[in-house]
Amino acid sequence: MRIRIPATSANLGPGFDSCGIALSQYLSIEVLEDADEWIIHHNLGEEIPKDKSNLLIQTALSVAPNLTPKALKMTSDIPLARGLGSSSSVIVGGIELANRLNNLSLSQKEKVRIATEIEGHPDNVAPAICGDFVVASYVDGEVHAVKHHFPMCDVIAFVPDHHLLTTESRSVLPESMPYKEAVQASSIANVMIAAILNGNLPLAGVMMEKDKWHENYRQQLVPHLKQIRKIGHELGAYGAFLSGAGPTVLVLSPEEKTNEIVGRLNQLPLSAAIHVLSVDQEGIQVF
Known part of the structure; x- marks a missing residue:
């Protein structure tokens, strides 16, 4: 059995802790055989555990504590601590591992609920499970999620070589914001979502760049965002x-503009990998 989970991108600017898309980079988990103790064969680095302390096994055992140990193989092209849902993909993989090995017959809705309770918010785990574009909420212990088709485009990922932990990035956010500003931030998010549902990427893209919830506060940690936006505006x-x-x-790029945009991004004075991706429409898959 092989489980494949897509990378994800949360927020899309103003859809903070609510909106996300699945992307065409993947974590794969292969069940090899029964074993005396849990073991995960991988080449993801020494800092990633290979025993039952791995987040994958911890998640699986939290869902089904009586699982018998297996030897597993894990491969991933999702970069760690870069904002592409690497930990969320492992959580989603652990839930599916428990679901399959213990024949739990979990529904998609139940998987989203369990993953959200573990992760704390649904913006990454929901699209990893459902695929495509998902708008979700987690309020008063209730999880609600809606999937919709994301308009066709190329997704160019500019992935700097340095890590940025979510805890560090969240530490710069304010505890509260003025009511009037929150209303404005909410209206921007609403128009962005409506534009996506309408297939209007030009308008959606404009609203994505007007976020008031988090990007202004994180600007100091990611000065390349402003440079990349300037290139995007110049090249369409x-x-x-x-x-x-x-x-x-x-x-987000029209297909015919992608090569030119990638060429300009490669000229930026920051060490980074650049990937041209697409929106994954399927979410988690089991083969």
Whole structure:
């Protein structure tokens, strides 16, 4: 059995802790055989545990404590601590591992609920499970999620070589904001979502760049966001935004503009990997 979970990007600018898309980079988990103790074969670095202390096994055992140990193989092209849902993909993978090994027959809604309770918010885990574009909420212990088709475009991921932990990125956010500003921030998010539902990426991209919830506060940690937006405006991108807590920046691009935008991004004086991705429409898959 092989489980494949897509990378994700949360927020899309003003959809803070609520909106997310699934992307065409993947974590794969393969069940190899029974074992005396849990073991995960991977080449993801020495800092990633290979025993039952791994987040994957911890999550699986929290869902199904009586699982018998297995030997697993884990591979991933989702970069760690870059704002592309690397930890969320592991949580989603752990839930599915428990679901399959213990024949739990969890519904998609139940998986989203469990993953959200573990992660604390649904913006990454919901699209990892459902695929495509998901708007979700987690309020008073209740999880609600709606999936919709995201308009066709290329998604250019500018992934800096340095890490930015979510805890560090969240530490710069304010405890509160003025009511009037919150209303404005909410209206921007609403128009962005409506534009996506309408297939109007030019308008959606404009609203993505007007976020008032988090990007202004995180600007000091990701100065390249402003540079990338300038390139996007010059070359006809729909819009650019921080992926999750950063430092990755995503650029939504018409297919015919992508090569030129990538060429300009490669000229930026910051060591980074650049990937041209698409929106994954399926979410988690089991083969």
